[in-house]
Amino acid sequence: xxxDLVLDRNTGKNEEKKQVKWYKKITQFEEFGILIALIVIxxxxxxxxxxxxxxxxxxxxxMQISLVxxxxxxxxxxxxxxxxxxxxxxxxxLGGVLAATFYSLGFNxxxxxxxxxxxxxxxxxxNGLLIVKLNINPFITTMAMASVxxxxxxxxxxxxxxxxxxxxxxxxxxxxFSIPVPVIIMLIIILFGHVLLTKTIxxxxxxxxxxxxxxxxLSGVDVHLTKIKVYSLLGALGALAGVITACNxxxxxxxxxxxxxxxxxxxxxxxxxxxxxxxxxxxxxxIGAAIMGVIRNGFVLxxxxxxxxxxxxxxxxxIAVAIDQLRKKK
Amino acid sequence: MKRREIIRLREITKSxxxxxxxxxxxxxxxxxxxxxxxxxxxxxxxxxxxIICGNxxxxxxxxxxxxxxxxxxxxxxxxxxxxxxxxxxxxxLPHLDIKSNIFLGHYPKTVLFLNQRSIEKQxxxxxxxLGLENMDANDYVERLSLxxxxxxxxxxxxxxxxxxxxxxxxxxxxxxxxxDILFNIxxxxxSEGVGIIYISHRLEEVFQxxxxxxxxxxxxxxxxxxxxxxxxxxxxxxxxxRNLDKQKKELDSTQDQSYDxxxxxxxxxxxxxxxxxxxxLKLHRGEVxxxxxxxxxxxxxxxxxxxxxxxxxxxxIFIKGKKERIKHPKDAIRNKMALIPEERKVKGLFLNASxxxxxxxxxxxxxxxxxxxxxxxxxxxANQYVERLQIKTPSIDKRIQDLSGGNQQKAILxxxxxxxxxxxxxxxxxxxxxxxxxxxxxQIIRDLKKAGIGIILVSSEMPELIxxxxxxxxxxxxxxxxxxxxxxxxxxxxxxxxxxxxL
Ligand SMILES: Nc1ncnc2c1ncn2[C@@H]1O[C@H](COP(=O)(O)OP(=O)(O)OP(=O)(O)O)[C@@H](O)[C@H]1O
Ligand SMILES: [Mg+2]
Numbered sequence: 001x002x003x004d005l006v007l008d009r010n011t012g013k014n015e016e017k018k019q020v021k022w023y024k025k026i027t028q029f030e031e032f033g034i035l036i037a038l039i040v041i042x043x044x045x046x047x048x049x050x051x052x053x054x055x056x057x058x059x060x061x062x063m064q065i066s067l068v069x070x071x072x073x074x075x076x077x078x079x080x081x082x083x084x085x086x087x088x089x090x091x092x093x094l095g096g097v098l099a100a101t102f103y104s105l106g107f108n109x110x111x112x113x114x115x116x117x118x119x120x121x122x123x124x125x126x127n128g129l130l131i132v133k134l135n136i137n138p139f140i141t142t143m144a145m146a147s148v149x150x151x152x153x154x155x156x157x158x159x160x161x162x163x164x165x166x167x168x169x170x171x172x173x174x175x176x177f178s179i180p181v182p183v184i185i186m187l188i189i190i191l192f193g194h195v196l197l198t199k200t201i202x203x204x205x206x207x208x209x210x211x212x213x214x215x216x217x218l219s220g221v222d223v224h225l226t227k228i229k230v231y232s233l234l235g236a237l238g239a240l241a242g243v244i245t246a247c248n249x250x251x252x253x254x255x256x257x258x259x260x261x262x263x264x265x266x267x268x269x270x271x272x273x274x275x276x277x278x279x280x281x282x283x284x285x286x287i288g289a290a291i292m293g294v295i296r297n298g299f300v301l302x303x304x305x306x307x308x309x310x311x312x313x314x315x316x317x318x319i320a321v322a323i324d325q326l327r328k329k330k
Numbered sequence: 331m332k333r334r335e336i337i338r339l340r341e342i343t344k345s346x347x348x349x350x351x352x353x354x355x356x357x358x359x360x361x362x363x364x365x366x367x368x369x370x371x372x373x374x375x376x377x378x379x380x381i382i383c384g385n386x387x388x389x390x391x392x393x394x395x396x397x398x399x400x401x402x403x404x405x406x407x408x409x410x411x412x413x414x415x416x417x418x419x420x421x422x423l424p425h426l427d428i429k430s431n432i433f434l435g436h437y438p439k440t441v442l443f444l445n446q447r448s449i450e451k452q453x454x455x456x457x458x459x460l461g462l463e464n465m466d467a468n469d470y471v472e473r474l475s476l477x478x479x480x481x482x483x484x485x486x487x488x489x490x491x492x493x494x495x496x497x498x499x500x501x502x503x504x505x506x507x508x509x510d511i512l513f514n515i516x517x518x519x520x521s522e523g524v525g526i527i528y529i530s531h532r533l534e535e536v537f538q539x540x541x542x543x544x545x546x547x548x549x550x551x552x553x554x555x556x557x558x559x560x561x562x563x564x565x566x567x568x569x570x571x572r573n574l575d576k577q578k579k580e581l582d583s584t585q586d587q588s589y590d591x592x593x594x595x596x597x598x599x600x601x602x603x604x605x606x607x608x609x610x611l612k613l614h615r616g617e618v619x620x621x622x623x624x625x626x627x628x629x630x631x632x633x634x635x636x637x638x639x640x641x642x643x644x645x646x647i648f649i650k651g652k653k654e655r656i657k658h659p660k661d662a663i664r665n666k667m668a669l670i671p672e673e674r675k676v677k678g679l680f681l682n683a684s685x686x687x688x689x690x691x692x693x694x695x696x697x698x699x700x701x702x703x704x705x706x707x708x709x710x711x712a713n714q715y716v717e718r719l720q721i722k723t724p725s726i727d728k729r730i731q732d733l734s735g736g737n738q739q740k741a742i743l744x745x746x747x748x749x750x751x752x753x754x755x756x757x758x759x760x761x762x763x764x765x766x767x768x769x770x771x772x773q774i775i776r777d778l779k780k781a782g783i784g785i786i787l788v789s790s791e792m793p794e795l796i797x798x799x800x801x802x803x804x805x806x807x808x809x810x811x812x813x814x815x816x817x818x819x820x821x822x823x824x825x826x827x828x829x830x831x832x833l
Contacts, residue, residue: 195702199703201695204690204691207683208691211682212679214677215677215678215679217659218639218659218678219691219692219745220658220659278680
């Protein structure tokens with residue numbers, strides 16, 4: 001009966017659904033702006049130095065962005081819930097140190113890797129717990145946690161690098177059909193993150209929490225648990241990146257993760273996520289990390305000063321966010 | 331005496347992607363005139379207000395201010411010219427106090443520091459002038475009830491001494507007491523020569539304060555007439571484009587006051603410090619239990635506690651006779667409860683998300699195909715409910731922020747109808763909804779009742795409460811001051827109990 005009543009009402013809503021042209025579809029694609037930016041930057045560098053497009057160099061760039069991308073996938077989840085994590089660099093350090101320590105204690109290196117990642121996710125969960133239970137601002141919480149983790153790493157190592165010479169070193173240094181293994185791991189993590197964010201209930205909850213916490217709670221979303229999970233995911237990915245680093249360098253160093261959190265956050269933000277939450281994508285993360293990687297690589301290829309490189313990365317962050325704002329206005 | 335025109339809008343046109351919100355609309359306001367703007371949800375009323383206050387720029391058409399062709403490029407320019415506005419959605423800053431909110435954007439000029447003392451004094455004077463003596467200018471806005479926020483919003487609009495005042499559904503969140511205050515303010519402003527554009531879905535108000543009426547339908551102006559030449563039927567006919575008689579009769583004929591004996595929800599001695607105290611309620615299968623009360627009586631707080639959003643300190647909740655500890659809304663949802671909250675922007679919507687995601691959130695788990703979510707199912711569900719509730723949107727992928735207020739409300743209703751609740755808690759469910767859609771929502775409530783669902787209805791609209799409820803519980807100051815059986819329900823009885831007078 002509801003239907004009958006409703007249907008005799010003509011509000012003109014069902015106007016003909018216009019066939020959206022393909023080029024319109026592309027420009028409506030959220031990451032369109034930064035994708036164009038990436039292509040333009042690549043084109044400029046390629047014209048200036050064709051080596052840029054060689055297989056070896058492309059792999060080199062991908063290898064360089066692999067660690068940041070892996071962590072940025074986790075950071076995207078955190079940022080979409082409206083949070084931030086400044087401790088991921090320290091998680092990286094801790095991950096490597098723990099893996100090396102467990103290995104030196106006689107554990108199988110795979111188990112050592114597993115334990116390190118587990119500890120990473122535990123540390124992340126601690127971040128989340130402090131944030132939701134004590135209601136401390138995530139910026140402060142994770143900044144403090146960064147310091148605690150780093151201290152722990154120093155305590156464990158005494159400040160000396162630990163050697164990590166094992167049969168899993170191929171995870172950092174090996175290749176598979178000429179593709180570096182870390183790049184393959186990165187692609188797997190990106191795919192995993194993309195599916196998790198867009199095709200699961202958890203992903204929908206992540207967006208809901210960042211979009212409006214009160215509405216999310218009233219819709220039955222466990223806001224606290226969702227937050228703890230995202231920080232835990234990031235902690236695990238941070239530790240994984242740490243183990244890969246140790247595999248690559250054959251040592252676990254207490255300085256390995258210093259300052260990495262800034263690259264990670266930059267990749268997410270260039271990728272179109274909003275620090276106020278509710279918005280972001282894993283596709284964007286990949287493009288964001290790629291833009292930074294390509295610029296770094298370009299400066300090396302073109303023999304430009306690395307100081308200029310710092311400046312231009314800063315500029316890219318501002319431009320990316322500005323483009324996003326302009327698009328929103330339109 | 332010939333009155334001067336404050337503003338004249340000529341052939342205003344405005345399009346958004348996928349909709350023509352306004353199509354060559356004319357509108358004018360004289361000094362001391364209340365011009366009421368009517369239309370269904372999405373007719374273009376708020377868009378018109380946003381154009382007048384400089385928030386949107388029209389695609390075409392002219393604005394004459396005091397007879398001169400003008401453009402209001404920014405809200406600031408419009409404000410300086412003398413346009414005051416109360417937006418449909420709350421726009422106060424919750425973390426600031428009342429006085430700062432009122433003077434934000436037009437602090438009195440001083441050399442160096444803000445003169446807090448003078449701002450406080452002026453705010454207090456303004457509040458007193460508006461009959462809001464009981465408000466403290468130093469209170470933080472986030473602590474205020476929705477109605478009080480609305481009154482602050484009005485005070486803010488008036489604080490710039492406007493020549494033209496735009497009121498976009500100012501009474502949607504108000505009860506009779508505040509509405510009376512507001513109408514007194516309006517009459518006073520009128521006598522001072524201020525022009526007013528007034529938007530409301532409460533049609534009875536139109537005949538109390540309007541001088542002229544303009545009706546919009548789908549972005550087109552249908553008519554402009556002095557209020558004397560209109561009556562409620564002609565207003566509805568022109569708004570909706572058809573007669574609602576059939577619907578009304580049908581609604582009356584289905585008025586069935588019986589309900590089952592089975593108790594779906596029982597609340598015993600429920601207390602929450604500072605919010606409500608010692609509440610006992612029973613909700614039966616197929617019953618509509620109305621809850622009446624003045625603003626601040628604790629009605630919304632009670633619903634939110636029952637639903638697990640804010641806890642309670644003492645007392646017990648039984649669902650179908652079984653004691654349940656409801657600590658979180660997810661516990662409530664598991665027990666087949668649903669709550670449609672009062673402040674949709676704050677507690678209901680995900681403004682940046684699509685209509686589709688807004689509708690599907692609570693029942694998202696149903697769209698699983700093996701491990702992952704199936705997008706097609708979500709789209710089908712959303713489309714089906716957009717159709718069923720006649721939600722006006724170009725597509726389900728549209729951000730819900732871009733929908734008109736009433737259509738946003740319908741989307742939230744869709745979200746919860748989808749969850750097939752047995753116990754439905756409705757907090758001002760027709761807030762911002764047009765007459766036609768209101769009738770549809772009433773019909774839906776009736777149908778749900780017939781299907782054996784228990785409904786608690788909190789509403790400030792007395793006619794709505796009386797029409798829909800089988801019983802009414804009245805709250806006063808956080809306590810239950812009385813319960814009325816159907817035959818006892820009268821406006822006087824409700825008002826007495828609400829004021830704390832026992833019958
Ligand atoms: N910023 C926007 N972007 C896109 N579409 C918009 C925007 N604002 C309004 N619209 C559309 O314009 C139309 C008119 O909306 P408007 O808000 O003016 O309606 P209204 O008459 O105020 O309705 P209500 O009574 O529900 O508040 C609607 O179809 C709405 O979806
Ligand atoms: Mg409106």
